[in-house]
């Protein structure tokens with residue numbers, strides 16, 4: 001199976017880490033984003049990553065790929081935690097996208113909305129339930145790792161010492177080291 005990814009994508013990173021840690025060999029192919037010449041467009045008209053190609057079937061959207069690989073938790077509470085982690089990632093990603101627009105196209109109100117959403121999700125976490133090796137634990141750590149490397153405008157550690165300690169312990173694994181996103185300057 002081929003996994004199309006971009007090194008900065010926190011969504012793709014979830015699958016790259018789980019693939020390594022669960023012994024599922026995913027052939028990772030880095031693809032440019034928003035490029036009409038990107039090779040993945042031949043299989044994936046949506047053009048987003050992550051995208052999983054199995055034979056001639058292309059599956060996009062992280063939760064669907066997790067489901068296809070049998071990695072979605074069956075416990076409703078774990079599913080709920082995963083939903084919050086993915087909602088966090090989604091909100092931070094669109095907030096980050098706004099910051100990449102020309103200044104006159106940015107929306108401070110939109111950014112404020114996403115900042116408060118992200119803070120709310122982090123403050124509502126029940127960390128004792130978050131196993132760092134679970135899908136939802138990996139997803140949460142990938143969202144925080146994205147903030148550290150590509151979205152530093154969000155100082156998520158402030159007032160969250162327990163979360164900072166959880167994160168420091170969670171990422172101390174080869175799969176995290178091997179998939180560290182490049183710094184972006186935002």
Ligand SMILES: N[C@@H](CCC(=O)N[C@@H](CS)C(=O)NCC(=O)O)C(=O)O
Nearest residue numbers: 009010011033034048049050061062
């Ligand atoms: N809802 C999607 C989000 C994936 C996503 O936003 N991917 C970004 C990279 S982090 C992307 O491919 N952006 C390129 C584009 O918007 O064209 C998922 O769950 O996988």
